[in-house]
Amino acid sequence: MDDIRFAVLGTGGIGRRTLEVSQHKDGLTAVAACDRNGVALDHDGLDVDELLEATEGNIASGPQSGPEQSSGDEPRDSGPEDDPDMAADGGTATAETADGVKQHGEQAGIVASSQGEPTETPIDDIIAESDAINAVLLALPNLEHDFIPRVAERFAEADYEGVMIDVLKRSRVIGMLDDREDLLKASGITFVCGAGATPGFLTGAAALAAQSFVEVEEVEIWWGVGLKSGYEDNRGTVREDIAHLDGYDIETAREMSEAEIEALIDEHDGVLEFHDMEHADDVLLERAGICDAEDVHVGGVLDVRSDEKPTTTTVSVTGTTFDGETGTNTFELDDATSMEANVNGPALGYLKAGVRNNRAGHYGVFGPADLMPGF
Numbered sequence: 062m063d064d065i066r067f068a069v070l071g072t073g074g075i076g077r078r079t080l081e082v083s084q085h086k087d088g089l090t091a092v093a094a095c096d097r098n099g100v101a102l103d104h105d106g107l108d109v110d111e112l113l114e115a116t117e118g119n120i121a122s123g124p125q126s127g128p129e130q131s132s133g134d135e136p137r138d139s140g141p142e143d144d145p146d147m148a149a150d151g152g153t154a155t156a157e158t159a160d161g162v163k164q165h166g167e168q169a170g171i172v173a174s175s176q177g178e179p180t181e182t183p184i185d186d187i188i189a190e191s192d193a194i195n196a197v198l199l200a201l202p203n204l205e206h207d208f209i210p211r212v213a214e215r216f217a218e219a220d221y222e223g224v225m226i227d228v229l230k231r232s233r234v235i236g237m238l239d240d241r242e243d244l245l246k247a248s249g250i251t252f253v254c255g256a257g258a259t260p261g262f263l264t265g266a267a268a269l270a271a272q273s274f275v276e277v278e279e280v281e282i283w284w285g286v287g288l289k290s291g292y293e294d295n296r297g298t299v300r301e302d303i304a305h306l307d308g309y310d311i312e313t314a315r316e317m318s319e320a321e322i323e324a325l326i327d328e329h330d331g332v333l334e335f336h337d338m339e340h341a342d343d344v345l346l347e348r349a350g351i352c353d354a355e356d357v358h359v360g361g362v363l364d365v366r367s368d369e370k371p372t373t374t375t376v377s378v379t380g381t382t383f384d385g386e387t388g389t390n391t392f393e394l395d396d397a398t399s400m401e402a403n404v405n406g407p408a409l410g411y412l413k414a415g416v417r418n419n420r421a422g423h424y425g426v427f428g429p430a431d432l433m434p435g436f
């Protein structure tokens with residue numbers, strides 16, 4: 062575990078912080094990073110500070126998945142979400158948002174770094190170098206459910222041997238990865254899915270809290286995020302969260318303009334509350350044998366106008382012990398810990414757990430609860 066050479070796909074709000082946090086962890090060397098416009102590669106290690114400075118307030122975010130999606134040169138499943146024209150819904154958007162944050166156009170994102178090279182095929186460019194990469198962290202948008210599974214498929218088809226890890230949120234994506242498990246195993250990929258905060262860190266906490274019980278009745282995950290100073294950098298995540306509100310879904314959220322998102326946020330005075338979210342904590346706990354997916358409930362409160370968390374993030378696991386007692390074990394995050402800390406610290410921790418498994422020859426699809434004590 063002394064040296065893990067890793068790549069980050071997607072250097073938006075999350076991917077940039079992944080690179081930053083990795084500098085505080087032992088044995089991690091970032092050797093490749095890309096966004097929809099470009100790629101930075103250096104097998105001796107990227108200059109992360111330079112890359113972060115160049116992309117500060119200048120991420121190539123947005124709802125669409127970029128030119129590779131519309132090129133038609135990748136394996137595709139059928140279905141309306143996979144329509145390349147639907148995917149390429151705005152690659153030539155405006156240069157600046159109302160707040161002056163550059164999102165698209167020339168020099169947006171990684172190409173603003175002296176290490177970044179423009180490319181039409183950023184992911185393929187990293188796949189071409191993947192023999193020398195031990196782990197790939199996917200911080201890509203998830204507004205098309207099968208985007209991340211299809212990226213995994215492309216690595217497998219190129220015979221990549223190593224770890225892939227995502228921070229996706231939606232329950233239904235896990236099944237799409239499971240459908241590809243044979244292909245991933247044949248290639249030698251250890252895929253760790255849903256390994257951000259929720260799902261991810263909090264799913265793992267629930268798996269640990271469940272160990273007191275022989276029967277788990279309910280898992281309640283309630284998160285609080287205060288995003289004032291991180292709002293500009295996390296518009297991609299906010300857009301995806303909006304898809305969980307009543308009256309919205311992933312298609313409507315993807316089609317919303319920045320102005321429409323601002324208007325919605327204004328209507329709610331900057332505070333959005335979510336209930337019964339489709340977060341993969343449910344299927345990830347079920348596939349680890351801890352409880353039924355229907356007994357897992359995820360909700361939370363997002364405040365984009367304050368850095369204070371609007372509510373404390375908690376995981377409560379209620380169950381019955383072997384000797385007949387009913388109890389609730391609760392795991393609580395300190396309000397001082399930010400969303401970025403709680404996504405990226407655990408994601409890189411799970412990446413290391415993935416590498417341990419990969420080096421031991423354990424291939425296939427693993428959830429965060431599979432990497433905790435068994436139930």
Ligand SMILES: NC(=O)c1ccc[n+]([C@@H]2O[C@H](COP(=O)([O-])OP(=O)(O)OC[C@H]3O[C@@H](n4cnc5c(N)ncnc54)[C@H](O)[C@@H]3O)[C@@H](O)[C@H]2O)c1
Pocket residue numbers: 070071072073074075076095096097098120121122123125126127128129130170183184200201202203204228229230255256257258259260261294295296297298299301404
């Ligand atoms: N599990 C969790 O706790 C958690 C928390 C926050 C965010 N997330 C997830 O993290 C993901 C990233 O969120 P974000 O806020 O960083 O989004 P973002 O929009 O800021 O960043 C996405 C990045 O992906 C790049 N990208 C898009 N299409 C691409 C393509 N075809 N090829 C290469 N790069 C491409 C963009 O250029 C951008 O750099 C989302 O899916 C979000 O749901 C998970």
